[in-house]
Amino acid sequence: MSGSNLLKAVDYHGKAQDSYTPVTPRTVEDTGLPFLFIAQLVCKTFFITGPQRLADLAVRVKLAPGVLEPVIDFLRRERMVEVTSNSTGINLVFALTDLGRERTAEYLRMCQYAGPAPVSLEAYLAQIQRQTIVDLSVDRESMRGAFSGIVISDRVLDQFGAAMNSGRAIFVYGPAGSGKTFVAEKLARLLKGDVHVPYAILVENQVIQVYDPLCHERIELPSIDRPLLTHASTGDQRWVLCRRPVVVSGGELALGLLDLRFDEGTRFYAAPPQLKANNGLFIVDDLGRQLVQPRDLMNRWIVPLDRRVDFLTLHTGEKFMVPFDVIVVFCTNLSPQDLMDEAFMRRLGYKIPLGALEEVQYRTVCKQVCQSYGIPYTESAIDYLVAKFGHDGRPLLACTPRDLLGQVRDQARYRGVQPELSRDLLDWAWDNYFASEKAETIK
Numbered sequence: 544m545s546g547s548n549l550l551k552a553v554d555y556h557g558k559a560q561d562s563y564t565p566v567t568p569r570t571v572e573d574t575g576l577p578f579l580f581i582a583q584l585v586c587k588t589f590f591i592t593g594p595q596r597l598a599d600l601a602v603r604v605k606l607a608p609g610v611l612e613p614v615i616d617f618l619r620r621e622r623m624v625e626v627t628s629n630s631t632g633i634n635l636v637f638a639l640t641d642l643g644r645e646r647t648a649e650y651l652r653m654c655q656y657a658g659p660a661p662v663s664l665e666a667y668l669a670q671i672q673r674q675t676i677v678d679l680s681v682d683r684e685s686m687r688g689a690f691s692g693i694v695i696s697d698r699v700l701d702q703f704g705a706a707m708n709s710g711r712a713i714f715v716y717g718p719a720g721s722g723k724t725f726v727a728e729k730l731a732r733l734l735k736g737d738v739h740v741p742y743a744i745l746v747e748n749q750v751i752q753v754y755d756p757l758c759h760e761r762i763e764l765p766s767i768d769r770p771l772l773t774h775a776s777t778g779d780q781r782w783v784l785c786r787r788p789v790v791v792s793g794g795e796l797a798l799g800l801l802d803l804r805f806d807e808g809t810r811f812y813a814a815p816p817q818l819k820a821n822n823g824l825f826i827v828d829d830l831g832r833q834l835v836q837p838r839d840l841m842n843r844w845i846v847p848l849d850r851r852v853d854f855l856t857l858h859t860g861e862k863f864m865v866p867f868d869v870i871v872v873f874c875t876n877l878s879p880q881d882l883m884d885e886a887f888m889r890r891l892g893y894k895i896p897l898g899a900l901e902e903v904q905y906r907t908v909c910k911q912v913c914q915s916y917g918i919p920y921t922e923s924a925i926d927y928l929v930a931k932f933g934h935d936g937r938p939l940l941a942c943t944p945r946d947l948l949g950q951v952r953d954q955a956r957y958r959g960v961q962p963e964l965s966r967d968l969l970d971w972a973w974d975n976y977f978a979s980e981k982a983e984t985i986k
Contacts, residue, residue, distance in 0.1 A: 563673040564778035565666065565739060571610055575663030576745060581606070582614050586623060586639065586647040587657035594627055594638035605659040605742065605780035618643070654810040656750040661743035662781050664863065671866040674738045674822050676787070677710040677851075679870075681733050689732035694904045694911070694941070699726075702895045707733055711892025712848050712871040714879055720942035721897040723874040727826045730872065734787035737762055738822045741782050743811075747861050750811040751803060751818075758819045759785040788823035790816050796827065798835045801843060805858045817853065820869045830875035830882065837875075837882045844871070848890045899938035902929060912944045916952045917962065924964030931973060947972045 568574045571581060581604075588603055589595060597615065601608045615637060618624035623643030627636045639647060651657075662670075686704040706713045707730060715723045740759050744751045762784045792800075796816075804813040817825055831837050847853040847867035856862050875882065879894055888894075900908065906925055913920040928947070932939055948964075950972035955962035962968070 563670070563739070564784075565662075565670060565782050567607060567779050568610055569607070571613060574606065574610060574660065575666050576660060577748070578614070578617075580745065580748060581611075581660065582618060583647075583650045584657065584660060585611065585614055585618065586643060587650055587655075589624065589637070589639045590644060590647040590651065591657050594636045596634060596636050600637070603659075607780075623647075652810075654750060656743070656752070656809065656811040658752075659742035660781050661745040661750055662741045662779070664744055664746050664865075667741060667744050668866060670739055670741075670782070671821050671868050674736070675868050676734075676822050676870055677868070679707060679710065679733070679735065681707045685733060685735075690729060692911075693726075693729065694900065694908050695722075695726065696904075699895065699897065702893060703730065706893035706895065707870065709892045710870060712873065712890065714873045714875075714891045714894040715897060716875050716878060716894070717897035718899070718938065718940065719876045720940040721876075721899065722941035723876075723897050724826070724828050725941070726897065727828075727872045727874050728789070728791070731787075731789040731824055734789070734823060736787065737784055738787055739778075739782035740785050740788070743781075744814075746863055747857060747859070749857050749859070751814055752811065753814045753819060754783050755814075755819050758788050758790050758816070759783065760788075761785050788820050789826070790820040790823070791826045791828055792816055793828045794832045796835060796840070798839060798843060803855050803857065812857075815855070817847070817867065817869055817871075818855075818865060821866055822868050823870075824872065825869045826872045826874065828874050830873045831877045837877075838884075841883050841887045845887055845890060899940055902939060905929065905939040905944070908941060909944045909948065912948045913964070916948055918948060918952060919963055921964055924966075924969065927966060928964075928969055931969075943976075947976055950975055 566573075571578050574581065584604060585600065588600060592603065595603070597608050597611060601611055604611070615624060619626075621642075622640055623646060624637050625640050627638050629636070681704050683701070683704060686700050690700060703713070703726070713727075715727060717723055740754050742752070742754045744753055764784070801815050801817060803815060805811075806813070827840075830840075848871065851867050853865050853867040854862055855865055873891075879888060879891070883891075906922075906929070909925050909928070910920050912918075929939070947969070951964065951968045952962045954968055954971055
């Protein structure tokens with residue numbers, strides 16, 4: 544990568560950092576897209592938005608005016624686009640002719656995509672490699688910074704730190720309420736640097752939408768750093784500068800969701816979650832409670848996790864390869880042996896158990912929760928609470944301070960009194976929280 548392609552971006556803390564920025568295409572050939580595809584995209588944009596100046600069209604399709612000029616000239620020669628009568632000079636306004644509208648209606652029947660121009664599959668493969676998650680480097684200082692204020696043992700932190708450096712899948716297991724999902728989501732703080740995500744990819748003349756505001760956190764640069772589309776140093780506007788993605792999938796995950804989703808109405812595709820997560824983190828939460836059986840999911844990903852590539856299929860039957868540049872974190876309250884065979888166990892880089900807290904850790908969490916909820920903290924009250932766990936033989940799980948003390952706060956509000964760690968309120972919260980088991984005893 545030449546120095547001209549290495550531009551400066553600004554992260555959320557205002558600090559400049561290096562970012563491999565895709566080069567601005569100067570010609571139609573530079574885009575990697577077929578000329579006729581761009582022509583049809585321009586026509587669909589006119590059809591949906593109405594007459595446009597060339598500069599406005601460039602902003603919509605994310606291609607520089609110099610790239611669009613020969614396309615507009617072609618469409619004018621084909622009598623599909625004309626200059627409106629009330630426009631002159633550099634402010635020429637273009638619109639579809641009757642013939643153009645007729646043909647564009649046919650284009651829309653084939654595919655209704657009329658957003659930013661896609662990038663080629665080849666360009667996507669190259670960009671993912673440049674900003675690969677495998678190059679992520681994590682040390683003890685960054686781990687402690689990411690988990691500052693969070694009660695977690697150094698041993699577990701060291702395991703997660705090494706796992707993140709490996710770039711391989713991480714299997715986190717332990718009882719419900721031990722903080723597996725909470726810890727997994729905090730790993731996002733370790734994802735340094737920014738990445739470029741394409742609005743869409745073109746594969747075999749089929750559009751696959753990739754950028755998703757629900758998965759990708761866009762980095763808005765200061766206006767002084769937002770150059771015009773005509774400026775060569777802006778980078779390719781078909782890519783969105785984002786933080787490394789973190790995609791979380793829970794019980795709704797099914798095998799079909801891991802494939803391309805073709806919309807029969809719009810006639811273009813939505814990318815599956817693992818493609819949206821490229822260069823980042825994909826958390827599969829509560830493994831074992833999905834619509835798909837764990838073994839089926841493992842079989843679907845055994846090759847991607849091993850070779851870091853995935854294979855997707857178009858509705859036409861055409862298969863193609865995409866990167867699987869993702870750190871997958873599986874969270875489950877089931878043991879690894881109950882979920883997978885030896886072949887898959889070998890492909891999981893790290894298997895990290897999370898269990899009950901030690902008593903000193905539990906007390907620290909209680910103190911933090913009290914501070915958060917505005918409840919005066921007293922050691923004697925926590926002595927009483929810890930003793931109840933011991934009496935019933937219950938583990939000191941990380942979720943229970945927030946759950947129990949939250950109910951203390953709620954009941955105090957209802958009674959119109961200041962929340963406090965009284966035995967009365969703690970007993971009420973305890974009985975309410977473990978009501979299902981109490982009901983079983985009553986039966």
